[in-house]
Amino acid sequence: MYVAVKGGERAIRNAHAWLAEERRGDPDVAELSVAQIREQLSLAVDRVMAEGSLYDPDLAALAIKQSRGDLIEAIFLIRAYRATLPRFGASRPVDTGAMACDRRISATFKDLPGGQVLGPTFDYTHRLLDFALAAEGEAPEAPGRETAPADVPHVTEFLNREGLIEEAPPDDAPPPDLTREPLEMPADRALRLQALTRSDEGFTLGLAYSTQRGYGRTHAFVGELRTGAVTVEMDVPELGFAVEIGEVVLTECETVNQFKGSKTEPPQFTRGYGLVFGRGERKAISMSLVDRALRWEELGEDDVGAPAQDAEFVLYHADNIQATGFLEHIKLPHYVDFQAELELVRKMRREAQDAGAVQVREAAE
Amino acid sequence: MKDAAEPEASSPDPDPNGPRKAWMGLMAKAPEGRVAALLDAAVTRPAFTWLRAPEIGSAMVRARAGATGAPFNLGEMTVTRCALALETGEIGHACLQGRRKADAAAAALADALLQTDAAPILREGVLEPLQAERDAARAARAGKAAATKVDFFTLARGDG
Amino acid sequence: MDAQTLSGGFADPAIDAAHAFRGVMEAMARPGTIQTVGGAAPPAPLSPAAGAVLLTLCDADAPVHLAGAADCEAVRGWLAFHAGAPLAPPDRAMFALGAWEDLMPLFAYPVGTPSHPDRSATLIVERADLRAEGATLTGPGIKDRAALSLPETAAFQANRRLFPLGLDFIFTCGDRLAALPRTTEVA
Numbered sequence: 001m002y003v004a005v006k007g008g009e010r011a012i013r014n015a016h017a018w019l020a021e022e023r024r025g026d027p028d029v030a031e032l033s034v035a036q037i038r039e040q041l042s043l044a045v046d047r048v049m050a051e052g053s054l055y056d057p058d059l060a061a062l063a064i065k066q067s068r069g070d071l072i073e074a075i076f077l078i079r080a081y082r083a084t085l086p087r088f089g090a091s092r093p094v095d096t097g098a099m100a101c102d103r104r105i106s107a108t109f110k111d112l113p114g115g116q117v118l119g120p121t122f123d124y125t126h127r128l129l130d131f132a133l134a135a136e137g138e139a140p141e142a143p144g145r146e147t148a149p150a151d152v153p154h155v156t157e158f159l160n161r162e163g164l165i166e167e168a169p170p171d172d173a174p175p176p177d178l179t180r181e182p183l184e185m186p187a188d189r190a191l192r193l194q195a196l197t198r199s200d201e202g203f204t205l206g207l208a209y210s211t212q213r214g215y216g217r218t219h220a221f222v223g224e225l226r227t228g229a230v231t232v233e234m235d236v237p238e239l240g241f242a243v244e245i246g247e248v249v250l251t252e253c254e255t256v257n258q259f260k261g262s263k264t265e266p267p268q269f270t271r272g273y274g275l276v277f278g279r280g281e282r283k284a285i286s287m288s289l290v291d292r293a294l295r296w297e298e299l300g301e302d303d304v305g306a307p308a309q310d311a312e313f314v315l316y317h318a319d320n321i322q323a324t325g326f327l328e329h330i331k332l333p334h335y336v337d338f339q340a341e342l343e344l345v346r347k348m349r350r351e352a353q354d355a356g357a358v359q360v361r362e363a364a365e
Numbered sequence: 366m367k368d369a370a371e372p373e374a375s376s377p378d379p380d381p382n383g384p385r386k387a388w389m390g391l392m393a394k395a396p397e398g399r400v401a402a403l404l405d406a407a408v409t410r411p412a413f414t415w416l417r418a419p420e421i422g423s424a425m426v427r428a429r430a431g432a433t434g435a436p437f438n439l440g441e442m443t444v445t446r447c448a449l450a451l452e453t454g455e456i457g458h459a460c461l462q463g464r465r466k467a468d469a470a471a472a473a474l475a476d477a478l479l480q481t482d483a484a485p486i487l488r489e490g491v492l493e494p495l496q497a498e499r500d501a502a503r504a505a506r507a508g509k510a511a512a513t514k515v516d517f518f519t520l521a522r523g524d525g
Numbered sequence: 526m527d528a529q530t531l532s533g534g535f536a537d538p539a540i541d542a543a544h545a546f547r548g549v550m551e552a553m554a555r556p557g558t559i560q561t562v563g564g565a566a567p568p569a570p571l572s573p574a575a576g577a578v579l580l581t582l583c584d585a586d587a588p589v590h591l592a593g594a595a596d597c598e599a600v601r602g603w604l605a606f607h608a609g610a611p612l613a614p615p616d617r618a619m620f621a622l623g624a625w626e627d628l629m630p631l632f633a634y635p636v637g638t639p640s641h642p643d644r645s646a647t648l649i650v651e652r653a654d655l656r657a658e659g660a661t662l663t664g665p666g667i668k669d670r671a672a673l674s675l676p677e678t679a680a681f682q683a684n685r686r687l688f689p690l691g692l693d694f695i696f697t698c699g700d701r702l703a704a705l706p707r708t709t710e711v712a
């Protein structure tokens with residue numbers, strides 16, 4: 001029960017003022033600009049866009065500045081802003097096959113059309129703190145190489161040619177949208193993918209890891225991981241045709257898992273799919289493992305009771321804004337509730353004491 | 366391998382909207398401020414009336430499960446759109462990524478002007494530079510990616 | 526689409542829609558009162574008030590059914606451009622617009638469900654005339670009684686009996702409107 005609590009205006013005003021001061025930190029230190037955050041903390045910006053579910057790097061950078069680097073607080077700001085925007089429409093599904101790949105690797109095939117392109121990755125760094133970065137230096141410059149445009153087809157296409165991997169047949173029914181209709185169970189794959197792409201990275205990572213440790217029976221290979229820009233196309237009714245409205249950077253992960261086959265299906269590989277805004281590789285891989293785990297039913301597998309197989313558990317706890325909303329609400333005054341609890345505990349102790357006293361008397365008699 | 370006996374596939378009729386789609390897409394993907402700068406260097410902005418003043422909203426980006434399967438909603442992106450009519454009647458539209466009212470206004474004006482006799486000036490002054498800039502930027506980025514492409518080689522083993 | 530279709534929207538959508546919303550809200554809250562709602566210039570045969578209501582309340586998530594003369598190329602285009610509202614048959618409409626006879630039969634529209642009585646249609650009824658006289662209205666938001674020139678009474682009495690389900694009505698004429706929510710008793 002919530003009680004209307006008065007008298008906090010002055011305290012709140014002062015709290016806001018102090019927050020602004022703390023946010024700024026030492027005034028002798030240069031102030032952080034939104035552009036600096038956008039350019040130099042771009043992976044944080046990417047996470048805020050992905051979980052805030054709104055692709056706009058400047059807004060995400062502003063949210064990070066305002067939230068003092070608390071990314072879930074920044075995601076909250078972005079979600080709130082998103083809710084104020086009128087929606088003009090939906091894009092045509094993006095073609096990740098036509099992505100201008102900055103990075104594209106496969107753990108399943110060494111030599112593939114387009115090759116293994118490492119991109120600007122942390123993977124081969126030694127994970128030693130680089131104290132040279134503590135001092136400002138010259139802008140680094142990466143070497144380039146002459147190249148002709150090349151096709152970078154999806155790896156799953158060649159596995160498909162031998163019929164070794166389950167197909168993902170196209171379908172054009174408009175997908176459900178959990179920003180419009182509340183998420184209800186059972187959720188189809190489109191809804192699960194939407195929920196997973198905006199889910200908390202840590203929660204999804206933990207669940208994905210659990211499937212690798214035996215909570216679920218998936219043994220995943222990264223068939224392909226690619227990061228780069230794709231164009232976004234949208235139909236404009238008053239024009240009568242679709243136009244390209246911009247580009248977004250996406251990270252896509254296709255995992256490949258074994259399936260034993262059934263009476264009707266020969267054994268083939270099955271798939272997990274992860275796709276996120278920005279360069280969120282860890283999130284894309286995690287998403288594809290969890291996507292695969294949640295597909296146990298449609299693939300005729302057993303429910304081994306793994307948390308990652310439980311759609312309700314996964315989907316209802318994966319959104320960090322919903323989670324923190326309810327979590328943090330317990331900070332609100334619950335004074336009356338607690339008074340009631342206090343009275344109850346005291347009463348129970350009194351009754352226990354009285355019962356004890358009666359027993360002693362009876363024993364004495 | 367194409368069978369020599371196969372008849373040549375007839376090329377489909379060119380899309381009448383093709384050129385307009387191409388220039389609208391090019392302007393939408395241009396970096397902030399470029400369209401306005403090139404437009405103002407090429408022409409004096411003509412008078413026009415707003416049919417829809419620039420407004421900011423969102424578009425839901427969709428993708429396909431498994432890259433080729435059923436569509437799902439990936440997340441929204443900010444979009445700015447507007448529509449205007451020149452005094453001579455041509456209608457210009459813009460619908461582009463981001464919260465960029467000035468860019469949208471410039472793109473819609475250019476779109477309208479590209480439907481008039483001024484089209485060649487717009488092509489030379491706006492579209493060609495934008496295309497060149499975009500091609501150069503993409504080539505540079507592709508070059509950096511190519512430099513990180515692994516050239517596998519196998520070590521020759523001894524014969525003994 | 527031509528310039529005609531593309532014009533006639535709110536000049537300042539945020540402000541104009543807020544004014545129009547206020548007008549509809551007042552009309553619904555005080556059934557029988559007549560409010561002035563301007564700002565829109567839709568194509569014929571739509572009244573400015575009906576146009577303003579569509580621009581204010583309809584978007585891509587609110588399917589609209591256009592009935593009778595209202596269902597014409599110009600109106601379809603205007604609605605698509607300015608509101609982005611999809612068209613729908615009566616049974617899937619959230620809003621329906623037309624003259625009273627053209628909107629019939631009323632049972633074709635969704636009246637909501639017991640768990641979601643709000644998933645019902647709102648009918649925008651274009652009238653040649655709109656006056657504070659005729660049928661007698663009583664109920665929530667009405668002090669004692671009010672009067673409104675309704676096209677009939679039987680249909681509204683039947684609708685009232687469905688409460689909490691039912692339809693809600695907005696009557697438009699020129700730049701004026703009145704409303705009849707499902708809570709109002711009509712005699």
